[in-house]
Amino acid sequence: MAEAILFYLFAIGALAAGAQVIFRRNPIYGALSLVGALFFLSGIYVLLAAHLIAILQIIVYAGAVMVLFVFVIMLLNLKEEELGEQRITVWKGVGLAAVVASFGVIAWRALGPAFPQGALMQGDRRVDNALLVAGFGGVKTVGRILYLASILPFEVTSLLLLVAVVAAVVVAKGRI
Amino acid sequence: MEVTWLHLVPLLPLIGAAICGLVGKWLPKGWVYAVALASVLLSFLIGLRAFIGLGEQAPLFHELWFNWFSAGSLRVDMAFSFDRLSGALTLVVTGVGFLIHVYSVGYMEEDPGYWRYFSYLNLFIAAMMTLVLGDNLVAMFVGWEGVGLCSYLLIGFWFTDEEKAYAGRKAFIVNRIGDFGFLIGIFILFNQVGTVGIAQINSAVLPLGVASIAALCLFIGATGKSAQLPLYIWLPDAMAGPTPVSALIHAATMVTAGVYMVARLSHLYVSAPGVMAVVAVVGVLTALWSALIATSQNDIKKVLAYSTVSQLGFMFIGVGVGAFFAGTMHLVTHAFFKACLFLGSGAVIHGLHGEQDIQRMGGLRKYLPSTRTTFLVATIAITGILPISGFFSKDEILGQALHTRAFSFLTLTPDGSTRLTWLGPLIYAVGSFSAFLTSFYMWRCYFLTFSGEYRGPESVHPHESPSVMTLPLWILAALSVIGLVLGLPQAWVHGTGLQHWTWEHFTDGVFSRPRGGAPEEFSPYLGYGIALIVGWAGWACSYALYFKRGLAGDELLTARIHVLRGALANKLYVDELYDFLVVRPFWALARGLFRLVDATLIDGLFVNGIPTLIAWVGAMARRFQNGDVQRYLAVTALGVAALLYVFLVRG
Amino acid sequence: MDFFHAHQAQHYLVLAAMLFALGAAGVVLRRNAIIVLMSIEVMLNAVNLTFLAFSRFPLVPNSPMGSFLSGHAAVFFVIATAAAEASVGLAIIIAVFRSRTSVNVDEFDTLKL
Amino acid sequence: MAYIESHLLTLVTFLPVLGAILIALLPRGEGGQHKGIAFLFSLLTFLLSIALWTGFRAAPGRYSFEQKTEWAPALGFSYHVGLDGVALLLFLLTTFLGPIVVLSSWKFIQERVNVYCIALLLLETAILGTLASLDLVLFYVFWEAMLIPMYLLIGMWGSDRRIYAAVKFFLFTFIGSVLMLLAIFWLWSNSGRKSFDYAELLNAGVVDVSTQRWLFLAFALAFAIKVPIWPLHTWLPDAHTEAPAAGSIILAGVMLKMGTFGFIRYAMPLFPQAALAFAPAIAVLGVIGIVYGSLMCMAQTDLKRLIAYSSVAHLGFVMLGLSALTPEAVSGAVLQMVNHGISTGALFLMVGYLYERTHTRDLAAYGGLATVAPAIAATFLVITLSSIGLPGTNGFVGEFLVLIGTFTSRVLAGAVPLAVIGATGVILGAVYMLWLYQRVFFGPPRKAAGHGLQDLTVREWFTVAPLLLAIVVLGIAPQPLLSAIKEPVDAVVQRVSRADRAPPVRKAEAQP
Structure with a gap:
């Protein structure tokens, strides 16, 4: 029961904050709303027993990445007239319609009868509480996966981050 | 008999040509002359020695020089054979060739390209000897094309003149059209006989159809080389070359190659009697056609050129009616007197500083006595009003045509109702008329050149040529007279020492007999009588028109037959016709394609x-x-939606 | 609340879909490049949510624990990648802004040749 | 010594590459040195290749100087080289033309000399390798390697429309060879032992006639474009016209022969039944090439273009000879390849010299050159005569053998009319070549003759003289060449002309 209440709470919050991100005209409000949305989502992650990810979400995303966004927004310091007016074009309408339609299809599918019922519908298919006790989604279990099974992608990711850092510096610096 | 020195005959002039051509420019003039003359003279001497050596024991000298190439079953040798026919031709070519070399020393005195000229001349002798001596068709073809090349080079000798260069090219290409026929002929014979050797081909038994087609193709080659209808058009233009060249190549030797070839392959032609008729008819038509044109030409060399075409026509009548000996005999005698005529005309042109138009000559007997006398002798020889060589050889041809049996079994219909027995007499009649025309135009040429008063410009002072040029003239004139021995009727010389020297006796056994058999013994006197009348008639007409009146004779003639004379003066518009029918459409086709x-x-x-x-x-x-990212995205979203629809809703 | 428990996975999935659609709508509609980037972050989070939902409610039961947790690993990588993407993306925005004094994506069309 | 002997072919093939590496190491500015090294190495290649001629031993079904080194045995290809008579002749032709080509452009090329010399040397190796290889992968690698230096030669040192010509050349030849590659793969996967080795594929044979046809067509397309056979020829005039003289010489002299060589070495023996079935079609195309190419020559106003089209006509003879399938005709065709390499190579050489002096290819600007440059006129005349196949020059023997062999062919349907129409090329050749000669050299001197035109220099004599010598010598003594090619020619003729009687046994099935 509590789980359901929490879920709806977080879900509505995330959606509302997400909508703010999209529809707020001033990017600084958008950025702050995004931070909120990320917080709500990390709550949902906790509901899914993904404790490590939830923490990472807050530290890395809401912390580091969003600070970067805010920095940039402030750096550019866009005036009202520089933002330009919202243009509505036919193609945007088409795109929106396509997005909505896609959502409709997915939602209809996910809720509809054709979804692989055997997997999700028959009773409680959650991973056993015993496993949860054993630290499902905690630092230790996820760490095992990362450092044993996915060590190569992990290292590649580090490389990716390095490249991204260098690239960001080179691109943004203008003149080196 | 196998010998090892025969290849020297073509090789020596070839070496001479190489020396003159490669280093002649830097050699002293005398050396070039020496090399060029000596090589030909040596060839002549070798030929003479061989000729004397020919006898009952050695009717044939043969030499396999080297295997040129062989592939599959084809084997082509550079091999030569020297029999009575090719031997006599060797002597004529190298002998007359040598005289013309001597003459050229005087004629080309002032031309800076003399070394080139002598190189070409030597090359020509080499090629001609290959043609004459070659014992297989391919070796013969080498000479055949080689003489064409030399003709091309020498006609276009003064190449800065566009027209002369064009004449050379025309000669080469028309010759090549003939060579095309020659090649096909070789192919057919090789396909049938399996070899290209002339001896083997002559001893092979060929089906009538094959023999006919092969003979016809080879004859196309002959019409090209020997300037017969319809490929004669290059020869008059070939007069653009230096006059000694006209004498050597375009009168005495190269152009007779077609006749020689037909005679050489007499067996093949005899086994294709229909083609013999074609040869004879083409010959007589050419004789008539070009004799007609010759009556209205004013360029002294053009007159002689058409006369050559006409005389070649006579030779083809001879070989066409099966009298190979008569055709080849005329070949030999014609070489003497036509060379003499051409060299004489060269002396005239030389003496008049390049003037070739007989309208601006006249009265030259005073200034060029030697030339005049020799020219007169040669004119008599060719017109046949007095019995010297031309009279006998030409009359032999006509007599044989009248009595020939070669066509007596040829029929136009399958049941044999219409035999071609009338063809011989018809050829005789037309040929005699051509002989009349020959007499007429040759005397016209003689009278307009040497009789009457000098009509040229004052600035030109006609003078006699140096003795290096007149000496060959005298020798050739003498040969024209002596040549009569070749043509004496068998009945006159039977049992005497002269018999061995008559051509008919000399070449006995070299040629095949036509299928209808040789003509029965006929009395030559009627023919001689007619020939004399015809010859004198031509002289008389010419005398009446030109001896007294000079150029007014032409005006008189023009007034009578205006249109015809106009057409004749324009060579019956054949060049224009070819240009319109063949040349232009062809180039247009090329451009259009x-x-x-x-x-x-x-x-x-x-x-x-x-x-x-x-x-x-x-x-x-x-x-x-x-470049609008959002539009791309919208399209992507559409695509995603479509995919989702396909996979999730429909699938 | 049987309904919630019986359909737990669906709830998370529908939420993810809604968030994804929201993000996609932002990308399609907004001109401001920064907001477009942020919308992309929303979409990435929606994906993360699905990963985690399927990790918690696996389609194939009774597998070793590691296989469920690979969803978590994937989310880890997505976050890392998102961080890289955001940094490079923002750097590009700055660079573009320098040369064109605008952050509107529909004005960035020099790539069309 | 034995080592050198057994590796001689490889040595000769890759010697130019060595020169190219050396040039690459030299400082960029030293144009003279680059040319010198290129000349030295090409000359050395030629001198060494003489040893190939003297050491060559003709034997049925065997290759001289054979060398086989495993390269990728798992995939079935190896470094396998060797020469038969046909390859030997073309090999020698290539090495013979090598130094001439380098010398010919001594003065004309002044920009990026190092790249130019490297391209020339690499091209030589690629061509030599194509001729020497006995492995289809090796062959294909060399075959494609020819394209790049040639593409550069045309594209970098060509005249005005060089880019168009270079791209056209590249695309034409490349499209053809891609299909050939597919066919090679098919052969590999169906050869039983999964091998690319030529001898093994030859022995394996292809059973199915309809498959043979497709494979033959795939090979034939690649080769036909290279030859080029009508109507795939239009890259040729453009490439020749735009290429620098050296490029044209190599292109006409050797590269076109790669196509005909491909036919006689690969397309015909590998797919004998298909070759037999397609022989009439190829013969017809060859005859069309002869007549049509000659007509095209008559319509040209550009000197190089005219000569380029004459190649179409000459190679028409080669194709006619190859499809006639008689020993005479095929020998003639092979000989004609060599002849064409020499005479047309020489023509392009001379035209290159003319262009260097006058800077125009327009025939209308030429005229009267014989007056100012008699040596050029004389050499050009000899080459012209060779080109129109005058007896005594090399051109005659090849043409004659092709025509007589075609005429007597019992295998080729319609051989007689084809030979007769083909023989008209003898007339047409004289028409356009003599027309060209007259336009350029005879008549009063025109614009092009007015620049104080220089006659042949000593360097130029050194390039022309060997060609003239070859023209005359091969015209008088072609027999050594014919003897050298006898074995392979007989083998091809036997294999193809009897293909319908005894279908080749598939070895893979015979030995399980």
Whole structure:
């Protein structure tokens, strides 16, 4: 029961904050709303027993990445007239319609009868509480996966981050 | 008999040509003359020695020089054979050739390209000897093409003149059309006989059809080389070359190669009697046709050129009616007197500083006595009003034509109702008329050149040529007279020492007999009588018109037959006709094909068309690629929606 | 609340879909490049949510624990990638802004040749 | 010594590459040195290749100087080289033309000399390798390697429309060879032992006639474009016209022969039944090439373009000879390849010299050159005569053998009319070549003759003289060449002309 209440709470919050991100005209409000949305989502992650990810979400995303966004927004310091007016074009309408339609299809599918019922519908298919006790989604279990099974992608990711850092510096610096 | 020195006959002039051509420019003039003359003279001497050596024990000298090439079953040797026919031809070619070399020393005195000239002349002798001596068709073809090349080079000797260069090219190409026929002939014979050796071909038994087609193809080659209808057009233009060249190549030797070839392959032609008729008819038509044109030419060399074409026609009558000995005999005698005539005309041109138009000559007997006398002798020889060589050889041809049996079994219908027995007499009649014309135009030429008063410009002072030029004239004139021995009727010389020297006796056994058999013994006197009348009639007409009146004779003639004379003076418009019917359409076809097929169809439509199409499609697609990221995204979203629909809803 | 428990996975999935659609709508509609980037972050989070939901409610039961947790690993990588993407993306925005004094994506069309 | 002997072919083939590496190491500015090294190495290649001629031993079904080194045995290809008579002749032709080509452009090329010399040397190796290889992968690698240096030669040192010509050349030849590659793969996967080795594929044979046809067509397309056979010829005039003289010489002299060589070495023996079935079609295309190419020559106003089209006509003879399938005709065709390499190579050489002096290819600007440059006129005349196949020059023997062999062919349907129409090329050749000669050299001197035109220099004599010598010598003594090619020619003729009687046994099935 509590789980359901929490879920709806977080879900509505995330959606509302997400909508703010999209529809707020001033990017600084958008950025702050995004931070909120990320917080709500990390709550949902906790509901899914993904404790490590939830923490990472807050530290890395809401912390580091969003600070970067805010920095940039402030750096550019866009005036009202520089933002330009919202243009509505036919193609945007088409795109929106396509997005909505896609959502409709997915939602209809996910809720509809054709979804692989055997997997999700028959009773409680959650991973056993015993496993949860054993630290499902905690630092230790996820760490095992990362450092044993996915060590190569992990290292590649580090490389990716390095490249991204260098690239960001080179691109943004203008003149080196 | 196998010998090892025969190849020297063509090789020596070839070496001479190489020396003159490669280093002649830097050698002293005398050395060039020495090399050029000596090589030909040596060839002549070797030929003479061999000729004397020919006898009952050794009717044939043969030499396999080297195997030129062989592939599959084809084997082509550079091999030579020296029998009575090719031996006599060797002597004529090298002998007359040598005289003309001597003459050229005087004639080309002032030309800076003399070394080139002598190189070409020597090369010509080499090629001609290969043609004459070659014992297989391919070796013969080497000479055949080689003489064509030399003819090309020498006609266009003064190449800065566009017209002369064009004449040379025309000669080569028309010759090549003939050579094409020759080649096909070789192919057919090789296909049938399995070898290209002349001896083997002559001893092979060929089906009538094959023999006919092969003989016809080879005869096409002969019409090209020997300037017969319809390929004679190059020879008059060939007069653009230096006059000694006209004498050597375009009168005495090269142009007779066709006759020689037909005589050489007498067996093949005898086994294709229909083609013999074609040969004879083409010969007589050419004789008449060009004799007609010759009556109205004013260029002294053109007159002689058409006369040559006409005389070659007579030779083909001879070989066509099966009297190979008569045709080849005329070949030999014609070499003497026509060379003499051409060299005489050369002396006239030389003496008049390049003037060739007989309208501006006249009265030259005073200034060029030697030339005049020798020219007179040769004219008498060719017209046949007095019994010297030309009279006998030409009359032999006509007599044989009248009595020939070669056509007596040829029929036009399958049941044999219409035999071609009338063809011989018809040829005789037309040939005699041509002989009359010959007499007429040759005397016209003589009278207008040497009789009457000098009509040229004052500035030109006619003078006699140096003795290096007149000496060959005298020798050739003498040969024209002595040559009568060749043609004496058998009945006159039977049992005497002269018999061995008559051509008929000399070449006995060299040629095949035509299928209808040789003509029965006929009395020559009637023929001689007619021939004399014809010859004198021509002289009389000419005398009446030109001896007294000079050029007014031409005006008188023109007034009577205006249109015909106009046409004749323009060579019956044959060149124009060919130009209109063949040359122009051909070039137009080439240009049209190039524009239509190559430029438009292949390159335009396919090669450049396909990339253009791709570029067009790209340009169309580019409109969607407008750089607006959000539009791309919208389209992507559409795509995702479609995919979702397909996989989730329908699947 | 049987309904919630019986359909737990669906709830998370629908939420993820809604968030994804929201993000996609932002990308399609907004001109401001920064907001477009942020919308992309929303979409990435929606994906993360699905990963985690399927990790918790696996389609194939009774597998070793590691296989469920690979969803978590994937989310880890997505976050890392998102961080890299955001940094490079923002750097590009700055660079573009320098040369064109605008952050509106529909004005960035020099790539069209 | 034995080592050198057994590796001689490889040595000769890759010697030019060595020169190219050396040039690459030299400082960029030293144009003279680059040319010198290129000349030295090409000359050395030629001198060494003489040893190939003297050491060559003709034997049925065997290759001289054979060398086989495993390269990728798992995939079935190896470094396998060797020469038969046909390859030997073309090999020698290539090495013979090598130094001439380098010398010919001594003065004309002044920009990026190092790249130019490297391209020339690499091209030589690629051509030599194509001729020497006995492995289809090796062959294909060399075959494609020819394209790049040639593409550069045309595209970098060509005249005005060089880019168009270079791209056209590249695309044409490349499209053809891609299909050939597919066919090679098919052969590999169906050869039983998964081998690319030529001898093994030859022995394996292809059973199915309809498959043979497709494979033959795939090979034939690649070769036909290279030859080029009508109507795939339009890249040729453009490439020749735009290429620098050296490029034209190599292109006409050797590269076109790669196509005909491909036919006689690969397309015909590998797919005998298909070759037999397609022989009439190829013969017809060859005859069309002869007549059509000659007509095209008559319509040209550009000197190089005219000569380029004459190649179409000459190679028409080669194709006619190859499809006639008699020993005479095929020998003649092979000989004609060599002859054409010499005479047309020489023509392009001379035209290159003319262009260097006058800077125009327009026939209308020429005229009267014989007056100012007698040596050029004389050499050009000899080459012209060789080109129109005058007896005594090399051109005659090849043409004659092709025509007589075609005429007597029992295998080729319609051989007689084809030979007769083909023989008209003898007339047409004289028409356009003599027309060209007259336009350029005879008549009063025109614009092009007015620049104080220089006659042949000593360097130029050194390039022309060997060609003239070859023209005369091969015209008088072609027999050594014919003897050298006898074995392979007989083998091809036997294999193809009897293909319908005894279908080749598939070895893979015979030995399980």
